[in-house]
Structure formats: structure tokens, C-alpha cells
Amino acid sequence: MGRQTATSGINPAGSSRGLRLDPLSLPVRFDAHDVRADGGVRQIELHRERVVLRRVLHGMRMAINVRISDFHGVALRGIDDAQMLVLVHRDPSLTVPLCTSSDNEEIAAAWQMWSDILSLPQLPKEKAREPAVRRRRHNAIRARRPKFLVRRRAGDLLNPANTHHGEREIIARN
Structure with a gap:
């Protein structure tokens, strides 16, 4: 199986003809x-079965390995006078461009092919732009008792035999 690269006839993402990858x-x-x-x-x-994203951020190299099953699907997005196929992830920074073209028939055929090859659904435009649900940032068990206090037995304040009211304290001194 051969590898496609920017030098093997496939146009890179910034080229004038657009991005066209063969699934x-x-x-x-x-x-x-x-x-x-x-x-x-x-x-x-x-x-x-996976996507590896490599980039340098503030001088630090990183490689992010994402399973194909973690993506929501293949979506169609409009850009200027053309349309773009993207592999949509919950995190917008992990979304991957697949194909750019101004020909509607070519985009429709590529959309179906990418969806079949990756076993992901075709997402409509409104579904693709839906924001992800934000995760809770607070600690759910913060209001509970600390672990070391859970081990200790709580005092019994409701037992009237242990409560003495109106009495003076007797101290034995030697």
C-alpha cells in the first residue's frame, strides 16, 4: 500500500486547486x-482506524493520536465559493479537512465515499456546527466529608444520658 504525500500529486491544504485526498x-x-x-x-x-495530528505549540512538539471512532462523522462546510469536507471531532481543534471543491457532484461523491470508508455518518450542515456540551469543572464530591473524617465515628448528641445541664464541674485535686 503506497502513501500519499504532498509531493505525490496530492495538493497541500494551501494550494490554489484545493485539498483533494483519495480515501x-x-x-x-x-x-x-x-x-x-x-x-x-x-x-x-x-x-x-486512527488519525495522528502533529504540531509544534510554543516550541513544544506534540503528537495526538485519535481513533476514527472518536469522530462524530463527515460533514460538509461552506467556505467562500467552495465547499469543504471535514472529519468532525467534539474538540474543534481536532477537526480534520478531507476535501475542498467548488463542484457539487464531486463533493457529494467524496462525501459518500469518505463516510463509507471510515464507517462514519454523513452529518448535515446544522449538525456539524452544533457546539459540544461543556464539561463540568467543579469537583462533585467536594462538599462531602474528607476521607479521614469518614473513618472516625461521629459523636452521639441526641443521647440525653451524656448531657448534663446546670451542674458544676467536680475536679479532683491531689
Whole structure:
């Protein structure tokens, strides 16, 4: 199985003809635009079962390995006068571009092919732009008793035999 790279006839993400990856010749490796990365570029390796995103952020190299099953699906997004197919993840920074074209028939065929090859659903436009549910940032068990206090037995304040009211304390002195 051969590897697609930017030098093997596939146009890189910033080229004038747009991005066109062939889903039948996976794995594929290409560069894509990333606003937050150093140099504005991230490297993407796309396999049938996983995606590896490599980028440099503030001088620190990182590689993020994401399973294909973690993606929501393949979505169609409109950009200027063209349309783009993307692999949508819950985290927008992990979304992967797949194909860019102004031809509606070509995009529809590519959308179906990518969906079949990766076994992911085709997401409509409104579903693709739906924001992810924010995770809770507070500690759910913070209001509970600490662990060392749970081990201690609480005092019995309701037992009237242990309560003495109105009496003077007797102290034995030697």
C-alpha cells in the first residue's frame, strides 16, 4: 500500500486547486492550516482506524493520536465559493479537512465515499456546527466529608444520658 504525500500529486491544504485526498489509498499524510500552531501548519496522518495530528505549540512538539471512532462523522462546510469536507471531532481543534471543491457532484461523491470508508455518518450542515456540551469543572464530591473524617465515628448528641445541664464541674485535686 503506497502513501500519499504532498509531493505525490496530492495538493497541500494551501494550494490554489484545493485539498483533494483519495480515501481509497489510505494511509495519507499531509499538512493543514492551524492557527494556534507555530508556523501556522500541522501535519496530519490519516489511517483507516486512527488519525495522528502533529504540531509544534510554543516550541513544544506534540503528537495526538485519535481513533476514527472518536469522530462524530463527515460533514460538509461552506467556505467562500467552495465547499469543504471535514472529519468532525467534539474538540474543534481536532477537526480534520478531507476535501475542498467548488463542484457539487464531486463533493457529494467524496462525501459518500469518505463516510463509507471510515464507517462514519454523513452529518448535515446544522449538525456539524452544533457546539459540544461543556464539561463540568467543579469537583462533585467536594462538599462531602474528607476521607479521614469518614473513618472516625461521629459523636452521639441526641443521647440525653451524656448531657448534663446546670451542674458544676467536680475536679479532683491531689
